[in-house]
Amino acid sequence: MRILLIEDDTVLGAAVRDQIAADGQSVDWVTRLDVAGDSVRTTAFDLILLDLMLPDGRGIGFLKELRARGDVTPVIILTALDQVSDRIEGLNAGADDYLVKPFDLAELSARIGSVARRYSGNPNPLVSHGALQIDLAARSIHRDGKLVPLTAREWALFEAFLARPGQLLSKAQLEEKLYAFDAEVESNTIEVHVSRLRKKLGSAVIETERGMGYRLGKP
Amino acid sequence: MRILLIEDDTVLGAAVRDQIAADGQSVDWVTRLDVAGDSVRTTAFDLILLDLMLPDGRGIGFLKELRARGDVTPVIILTALDQVSDRIEGLNAGADDYLVKPFDLAELSARIGSVARRYSGNPNPLVSHGALQIDLAARSIHRDGKLVPLTAREWALFEAFLARPGQLLSKAQLEEKLYAFDAEVESNTIEVHVSRLRKKLGSAVIETERGMGYRLGKP
DNA sequence: CAGTCCCCTTCAGGCTGCTGTCAGCTTAAT
DNA sequence: ATTAAGCTGACAGCAGCCTGAAGGGGACTG
Numbered sequence: 001m002r003i004l005l006i007e008d009d010t011v012l013g014a015a016v017r018d019q020i021a022a023d024g025q026s027v028d029w030v031t032r033l034d035v036a037g038d039s040v041r042t043t044a045f046d047l048i049l050l051d052l053m054l055p056d057g058r059g060i061g062f063l064k065e066l067r068a069r070g071d072v073t074p075v076i077i078l079t080a081l082d083q084v085s086d087r088i089e090g091l092n093a094g095a096d097d098y099l100v101k102p103f104d105l106a107e108l109s110a111r112i113g114s115v116a117r118r119y120s121g122n123p124n125p126l127v128s129h130g131a132l133q134i135d136l137a138a139r140s141i142h143r144d145g146k147l148v149p150l151t152a153r154e155w156a157l158f159e160a161f162l163a164r165p166g167q168l169l170s171k172a173q174l175e176e177k178l179y180a181f182d183a184e185v186e187s188n189t190i191e192v193h194v195s196r197l198r199k200k201l202g203s204a205v206i207e208t209e210r211g212m213g214y215r216l217g218k219p
Numbered sequence: 220m221r222i223l224l225i226e227d228d229t230v231l232g233a234a235v236r237d238q239i240a241a242d243g244q245s246v247d248w249v250t251r252l253d254v255a256g257d258s259v260r261t262t263a264f265d266l267i268l269l270d271l272m273l274p275d276g277r278g279i280g281f282l283k284e285l286r287a288r289g290d291v292t293p294v295i296i297l298t299a300l301d302q303v304s305d306r307i308e309g310l311n312a313g314a315d316d317y318l319v320k321p322f323d324l325a326e327l328s329a330r331i332g333s334v335a336r337r338y339s340g341n342p343n344p345l346v347s348h349g350a351l352q353i354d355l356a357a358r359s360i361h362r363d364g365k366l367v368p369l370t371a372r373e374w375a376l377f378e379a380f381l382a383r384p385g386q387l388l389s390k391a392q393l394e395e396k397l398y399a400f401d402a403e404v405e406s407n408t409i410e411v412h413v414s415r416l417r418k419k420l421g422s423a424v425i426e427t428e429r430g431m432g433y434r435l436g437k438p
Numbered sequence: 439c440a441g442t443c444c445c446c447t448t449c450a451g452g453c454t455g456c457t458g459t460c461a462g463c464t465t466a467a468t
Numbered sequence: 469a470t471t472a473a474g475c476t477g478a479c480a481g482c483a484g485c486c487t488g489a490a491g492g493g494g495a496c497t498g
Contacts, residue, residue, distance in 0.1 A: 138383075152457095186459090210467080
């Protein structure tokens with residue numbers, strides 16, 4: 001597991017680094033937020049330990065920025081005792097846990113293990129298709145890392161395409177998928193939903209075969 | 220949990236008592252050390268909140284005496300003396316934690332929970348989700364540091380979401396979780412419980428996917 | 439055993455926003 | 469150029485969802 005330690009206190013920093021190393025994890029230790037910013041952009045860490053009082057700014061801002069970019073790397077805040085509001089603010093800003101200085105190194109290990117375990121839970125299998133990442137179990141689609149919410153009908157339609165990638169599907173077939181036998185649709189409903197899907201997922205995702213039907217485009 | 224509050228300041232004492240009561244704990248409030256001495260001899264408390272400056276002596280002495288008798292009830296010191304020497308003396312005398320006046324009541328709740336946890340065996344791992352801090356083992360949730368009591372059904376429901384954060388869960392799936400196979404629910408029970416959860420935990424916690432189900436919102 | 443309290447379920451009314459429909463426009467094929 | 473086929477903005481209706489209120493029932497107390 002790769003851990004980023006952001007801490008300007010050299011004594012505490014060294015102690016934490018050694019403790020983590022003793023646990024068999026690898027540590028990158030930086031003492032400034034700007035350096036940390038570079039690190040998280042170039043390396044995918046599994047966990048970030050963040051001190052709140054640093055020479056070049058407050059850690060809260062760093063954390064908020066991180067989350068604003070959509071980064072969900074777990075963060076444990078290390079904070080001194082008298083920063084009550086900071087701690088609450090930290091958790092609200094998206095921290096996963098906090099430790100109050102001075103903390104026990106064994107407790108640090110425990111917290112790291114806890115967070116790691118929480119996040120190593122088997123994630124759902126992801127299907128990639130071009131810029132789209134599809135989590136079938138969660139029914140979520142990310143486009144360029146951003147969540148794209150689909151409505152029920154849109155999902156049903158998109159699922160039909162995903163089930164037969166590259167295969168031509170006539171409107172009649174699609175209607176059959178979307179509407180249990182009995183229901184009747186007498187208009188261009190499929191066209192409308194395809195249009196809505198393309199607007200959300202990108203126009204290249206579904207291709208039109210004039211007179212024949214639709215098919216899922218190549219990634 | 221039974222808590223003994225030893226504090227001679229009537230304003231602060233009342234505030235602390237109310238806060239603890241709001242957290243669902245029971246409080247005994249005394250203003251003198253001799254009364255406190257009687258209390259600890261007749262009642263088994265789970266936690267003692269101890270002011271250091273009292274009309275009939277210093278709290279440190281009381282604490283030392285307590286420990287000398289082999290009493291290991293956790294003690295949190297409340298002190299206006301923001302002095303390192305006092306803190307150290309308090310901790311050396313056997314205190315488990317301390318709060319410097321004026322302190323945040325939410326912080327007090329958190330500390331109480333923390334101490335309680337420490338003495339209930341290992342510290343339980345805390346899961347943070349936005350403004351929520353969730354103790355899965357203790358089945359307790361703190362929102363902005365304040366305890367939010369959940370009923371059995373509410374917890375079962377919330378747990379289902381926590382198990383698969385971000386994943387879409389249909390009402391059918393949730394019903395399966397809440398009601399062992401046999402039971403039948405023929406109404407909008409899930410909706411009602413979701414509604415109650417949102418009222419307690421914040422409306423953004425659970426998101427509705429119309430026609431498909433619910434999912435745990437992003438922190 | 440009566441009394442009390444609180445949780446759970448059910449129901450009903452109100453609201454939201456998805457969905458199907460249509461009209462007018464664009465594109466492709468002949 | 470003509471025509472068929474597909475695209476898309478707009479909109480009304482309604483299914484699905486939310487929530488306050490009420491009643492039943494279980495657990496606890498005196």
